[in-house]
Amino acid sequence: xxxxxxxxxxxxxxxxxxxxxxxxxxxxxxxxxxxxxxxxxxxxxxxxxxxxxxxxxxxxxxxxxxxxxxxxxxxxxxxxxxxxxxxxxxxxxxxxxxxxxxxxxxxxxxxxxxxxxxxxxxxxxxxxxxxxxxxxxxxxxxxxxxxxxxxxxxxxxxxxxxxxxxxxxxxxxxxxxxxxxxxxxxxxxxxxxxxxxxxxxxxxxxxxxxxxxxxxxxxxxxxxxxxxxxxxxxxxxxxxxx
Amino acid sequence: xxxxxxxxxxxxxxxxxxxxxxxxxxxxxxxxxxxxxxxxxxxxxxxxxxxxxxxxxxxxxxxxxxxxxxxxxxxxxxxxxxxxxxxxxxxxxxxxxxxxxxxxxxxxxxxxxxxxxxxxxxxxxxxxxxxxxxxxxxxxxxxxxxxxxxxxxxxxxxxxxxxxxxxxxxxxxxxxxxxxxxxxxxxxxxxxxxxxxxxxxxxxxxxxxxxxxxxxxxxxx
Numbered sequence: 257x258x259x260x261x262x263x264x265x266x267x268x269x270x271x272x273x274x275x276x277x278x279x280x281x282x283x284x285x286x287x288x289x290x291x292x293x294x295x296x297x298x299x300x301x302x303x304x305x306x307x308x309x310x311x312x313x314x315x316x317x318x319x320x321x322x323x324x325x326x327x328x329x330x331x332x333x334x335x336x337x338x339x340x341x342x343x344x345x346x347x348x349x350x351x352x353x354x355x356x357x358x359x360x361x362x363x364x365x366x367x368x369x370x371x372x373x374x375x376x377x378x379x380x381x382x383x384x385x386x387x388x389x390x391x392x393x394x395x396x397x398x399x400x401x402x403x404x405x406x407x408x409x410x411x412x413x414x415x416x417x418x419x420x421x422x423x424x425x426x427x428x429x430x431x432x433x434x435x436x437x438x439x440x441x442x443x444x445x446x447x448x449x450x451x452x453x454x455x456x457x458x459x460x461x462x463x464x465x466x467x468x469x470x471x472x473x474x475x476x477x478x479x480x481x482x483x484x485x486x487x488x489x490x491x492x493x494x495x496x497x498x
Numbered sequence: 499x500x501x502x503x504x505x506x507x508x509x510x511x512x513x514x515x516x517x518x519x520x521x522x523x524x525x526x527x528x529x530x531x532x533x534x535x536x537x538x539x540x541x542x543x544x545x546x547x548x549x550x551x552x553x554x555x556x557x558x559x560x561x562x563x564x565x566x567x568x569x570x571x572x573x574x575x576x577x578x579x580x581x582x583x584x585x586x587x588x589x590x591x592x593x594x595x596x597x598x599x600x601x602x603x604x605x606x607x608x609x610x611x612x613x614x615x616x617x618x619x620x621x622x623x624x625x626x627x628x629x630x631x632x633x634x635x636x637x638x639x640x641x642x643x644x645x646x647x648x649x650x651x652x653x654x655x656x657x658x659x660x661x662x663x664x665x666x667x668x669x670x671x672x673x674x675x676x677x678x679x680x681x682x683x684x685x686x687x688x689x690x691x692x693x694x695x696x697x698x699x700x701x702x703x704x705x706x707x708x709x710x711x712x713x714x715x716x717x718x719x
Contacts, residue, residue, distance in 0.1 A: 257595065274594075278601055285508050285602045289665075322598045326502050330666075337667050353666040360504025361600065368597035377595055392526045392538075396587050399542030400549070401595070407543070407550040435691040438566075439698020442547050442575065446706055449543035456539070 257319065259373045265309040266374045269472040270383025272480040277371045279484035281364045283491040289356035291494030295363070298487065302366045309374050319369045323361050330357040377401035386472070395464075403452075407445055414441060500592060500599025500607045501656065508602070510663025515605025521613050522586055528579035537580075544576050545584045549591065551691075567652065567684075569615030570623060570645040571692045574637075574709040575699065578620040581709070585612040610655035619648030620709060627710075637700050637710055642693030649685035653677040 265273070280301070287294050306316060330353070337350035375383070378401060385394040414437045423433055453461075506514075529541070548568040568588075573581030589607050593599040599607045623644035630636040657674050664673075699706055 281503055281601045282508075285503050285511070285600075319597055322596065323502055326505065333666050333668065336672070349667055356665050357502075357504050361502035364503030364600040364602065365597040368594060368601060372595045372597065377591075380594060390522075390526055392529060392583060393587055393590070395538045396542045396545055396583065397591060399539050400545040400587060401591065403543055403546045404549060407546040408553065411550045411553060431687055431690040432694055435694020436698055438551055438691060439695040440702075441550070442544075442695060442699055443703055443706070445543045445547045446540060446703075449540045452543075453539040 257372055258376045259309075259311060259315060261310055261374065263309050263374070265305065265370065268374065268479075269476050270375045270379045271386040272383075272472050272476045273371055273375055274380065274383045274387060276480035276483050277367045279480075280487050281367050283484065283487035284363045284367075285360055287491045287494045288498040289352055289359070290498045291490075294490045294494040295359050297490050298363050301483065301487065302363055302370070305370045306366070309370055311370065311373050315373070316366065316369055319373075320362065320365055323365050326361055327358055330354040330361075333357075377404075399452075403445075403448075406448075407441075410441060410444065500589065501603040501610075501659075503600030503602050505600075505665060506603060506606055506659050507663035507665055510659060511602050511606055513605075514609050514659060515602075518586075518605040518608035518613065521582065521617075522608070525579040525582040525586075525617075529583050532577060532579065541576060541580055541584055542587075544572060544580075545587045545591075548572050548584060549588050551695075552588075565684075566688055566691055567611055567615050567649060569611055569652070570619035570641055570648050570688075571695055573616045573620035574623055574641045574644075574692075574696055575707060577708045578617050581616040581620065582612045585616045606656075606659050610652045610659075614655045615648050615652040618651060619644050622647050623709070624711070634700055634704075637707065638693045638697035641696040642689040645692035646685045646689030649688045650678055650681045653681035 280298075284295075284298050287298075333354040334346035334350035337347040337353065339347060341348045372380070378398065381394050381398045381401060384397070385391070418433060418437060424430060548566075548571070551566045551568055551571070553565065569581065569585055572584045575581070576584060586608050589599060589604065589611060593601055593604055593607075623640050626640035626643045627636060630640060654674075654677070657670065657677055660673055661670055696707070
């Protein structure tokens with residue numbers, strides 16, 4: 257989710273930012289879990305990005321809450337896995353597994369948070385387009401992100417309306433009105449799509465949208481490559497030494 | 499709750515990424531044959547709809563809530579190929595913009611929710627539809643049954659991926675029980691909601707239900 261700013265990361269061309277994020281996350285995932293120093297390096301890279309993009313800890317923390325169920329599941333691994341050969345009857349193997357999931361999950365999610373906080377969704381779509389992602393995807397995604405807020409707002413209004421009529425979300429019986437509301441939401445949204453298409457066609461839409469987002473320069477690509485190469489070298493050294 | 503980075507090993511994730519990409523290639527080609535440029539805003543608004551519908555939480559058991567996956571719903575409304583494309587777009591946006599689901603786990607999530615949930619679920623929908631009387635009322639019924647079954651099926655996809663490349667040494671039985679237990683309950687919600695959504699659309703704008711074979715739509719009453 258976008259957070260307005262004028263930092264170097266915000267000005268980074270979206271295609272470079274996406275490619276760098278994906279490269280960084282792949283290096284993180286490929287790193288053996290025992291290589292603590294490598295994860296230290298990745299964490300400091302992630303923190304450097306957060307500082308550079310001026311993202312407050314509260315904002316990042318709230319975005320990372322999506323990971324909570326997996327972190328809870330990971331935290332139970334040292335108890336579930338056998339044998340209890342570490343401190344307090346915990347399992348050594350389980351501790352490593354929990355660390356592996358928590359570290360990689362957090363680093364991957366933080367990378368996504370930085371990307372999404374510094375680039376608005378339509379710019380990200382342009383970035384994907386310039387990375388030659390199939391046009392069906394970018395075309396659908398471009399409209400989707402532009403209309404998402406509208407649809408979400410419609411859902412919010414429907415929920416207020418349902419609650420003010422006494423609907424309480426409890427039990428299976430409460431799901432029937434939810435289903436009916438979503439049914440009419442679909443028709444409203446679809447009919448809006450038809451009107452949007454006709455309006456766009458009458459203004460000259462022929463299947464492509466004007467591009468937005470900064471154009472990639474050689475120096476921007478070099479900076480992105482630097483980040484990925486640093487992470488990749490760390491991952492390679494970690495893989496060789498463990 | 500989408501799979502984050504690091505839960506499934508890198509090789510397995512890459513393998514499922516290849517499966518997802520292959521499936522997507524086929525689905526994109528079929529979508530382009532069936533949907534003209536005119537339909538792209540419509541597919542996009544279906545994606546926005548699935549995304550918004552996923553935000554509606556319903557209670558499962560004390561303290562836990564599930565949300566709609568929307569695979570069968572999308573496939574019945576816009577057809578299986580476009581439904582798969584729509585789910586893929588939703589999952590990419592979830593991962594890229596909302597950090598829900600890891601970028602390297604995208605293939606795993608697309609296989610579970612797109613390939614198994616939408617395309618597989620659509621197969622179930624057609625099977626149930628063929629076995630029920632040719633009435634319009636059978637369409638939401640078949641969609642509800644398929645949606646109910648597709649959710650635990652997608653959860654089984656995760657269990658399978660975990661069996662191949664899981665990074666934690668937990669007994670498969672425990673993972674299976676936990677995943678199936680919660681997802682059967684989520685499946686009930688999914689089935690009920692999908693059934694009512696499809697019933698509503700069939701009642702007022704039958705022409706928008708693109709995933710129903712024509713002979714059923716023509717002969718039913």
